[in-house]
Amino acid sequence: MEQQDVVESFAEQSHPDVLEEFDRASLGDLVEKHETPFMVLDLSEIDYQYKSLQAALPGVKIFYALKSLSHPELLKRLKSLGSYFDLATIGEIDLVESLGIKGSHCLHSHPIKKDKEIKRSLEFGCNRMVVDNIEEMKKFIPYAGQVELIIRVGFRSKQAVVDLSRKFGCALEELPILVNLAKDYGIDVVGLSFHVGSQSLSSMTQANAIRSSIAAMKLMNGVNWKFLDIGGSFPISYQEEVLSISDFCAPVMEALSELPEDIEVFAEPGRFISAPSMIEVVSIVGKAKRGAKIWYYLDDGVYGGFSGQMYDHAIYPLAPLKPFDPTGEFHSSVLAGPTCDSIDVVAEDIELPEMFIGDVLVSKKMGAYTIVSATEFNYYPKPKIVVVEDIFDPETDALA
Ligand SMILES: Cc1ncc(COP(=O)(O)O)c(C=O)c1O
Structure with a gap:
């Protein structure tokens, strides 16, 4: 804008x-x-937002995206509420580690990493990381057997104020190439992720992305799919009223009902909890x-x-x-x-x-x-x- x-x-x-x-x-x-x-x-506001989102997304594991606001008191409060954490840098790892948050409760969602960032994430105990291209996949050859990779798919959205798929996410057609490459290298691919853009004013792109991801998982049935990560995007009202969180999430939950039961669902909200x-x-x-x-x-x-x-x-x-x-x-x-x-x-x-x-x-x-x-x-x-x-x-x- x-x-x-x-x-x-x-x-x-x-x-x-x-x-x-x-x-x-x-x-x-x-x-x-x-x-x-x-x-x-106000920390009680954090409680309220976290609980409202969890109520609107029953069964979905919430990984709070630190990038939106990383104040230690906020993170401690979310930890006490049982939240998981989405991180993207060594600085964010250092911060959550200093607060006693475990690597196994985190997800490294940055699709582009230096080798030292991969090493630091593994040393911290966070072995779930995101990739969205061939060159990134190759960086994990030395870590085959130690990581569980999630492939990020891009779904462009005109309804999001910040269209993140402009910058990250592979095309759906590229998925089999990445999955096969991982297989050749002996690297475990266990999930798909997407982020349809921040401050999304409609959940239809997210619901459609869930359906496309489910279809892709079914097509690649040789993979041991464990997770689907539906990203952030949940909106809040600034000047204009937006949908209530339960109305926004209803189509998302409907789409998720088509997911096989053994696949866990993650979300990575930032704005909705912190704003x-x-x-x-x-x-x-x-x-x-x-x-x-x-x-x-x-x-x-x-x-x-x-x-x-x-x-x-x-x-x-x-x-x-x-x-x-x-x-x-x-x-x-x-x-x-x-x-x-x-x-x-x-x-x-x-x-x-x-x-x-x-x-x-x-x-x-x-x-x-x-x-x-x-x-x-x-x-x-x-x-x-x-x-x-x-x-x-x-x-x-x-x-x-
Ligand atoms: C990978 C990733 N996850 C989660 C978020 C948080 O998104 P939101 O604030 O829309 O919930 C972002 C925002 O940039 C992101 O890039």
């Missing part, structure tokens, strides 16, 4: 108060205790009238916690903390980040009540693909993360 699109859709939303359901006094208490910019991670668990709190540090617009300069922007606006194409629901009259006067405003770069604009052409230096804004659904891709450009430190328990009410999004 181009930056221009982000600007226009923010303007279109013109909802005056996305925080109306929050208890502003409790948010104010946090602001008194912590200097902005900061993010608030609703964080808010970001920022302050206005500068203000200028430029033409017809009021420019507000915030103490964090797209080089920091709002980096997901660039990389993840997300637009976060955002509003001033101070209560305001939704029927009062609004001004065409720009919210800009603090760095010296002009691309560092969080929202343009947004209608806001007049605000002042020192005023605070709160942005919601900031858990996934935000702080993990933040930089310290201009030596602005990344926003710190305040971990809380039970502060948002997951049913309503309000502070409890």
